[in-house]
Amino acid sequence: MSRIGKKFINIPETIETSINGSDIKIQGPKGELIYTLPKCIEITEHNSIIKLLKNDNTKKTQALYGLSRTIVNNMVIGVSNGFSKQLEIHGVGYRCQMEDKNLILNVGYSHPVVIKPENNISIKVENNNFITITGINKELVGQTAAKIRSIRPPEPYKGKGIRYYKEIIKRKVGKAGK
Known part of the structure; x- marks a missing residue:
């Protein structure tokens, strides 16, 4: 059984929180995030410490308890430090570039693939084959990175x-020639 939900969340001085029923709003130097907690979870703040409490003791509540605590903690980290993921492109002739805010990938298809990032996500390209995705929402950063990777996932050969x-990448051995 996970005990993540019981841990306190310490709030740095540069971050402001406001709790309105089951809604929590966290503002920091990088931006602001809002999250609505499930009805079976209560949230309290006292002396720059956030604590979550369960209303009942079912399996679903226990699962949502740890999840909610992790989401709120990621919100605090996101508005203070932010999150980033890095991708690299391997392959002869594979490259990427930025055009305005859009990412353009040339990865072996007959056409370039254009990716438009979400509002709170920024994408940077270095050396035509390194992509850095940054933002304050951990879920959006990871989802954007996974979406870009799914365009041409690494092949095993x-x-x-x-x-x-x-x-x-686990590599496979190709056919043996005679």
């Missing part, structure tokens, strides 16, 4: 494709 930075 040559390792060509888009992969997370320092991701290890």
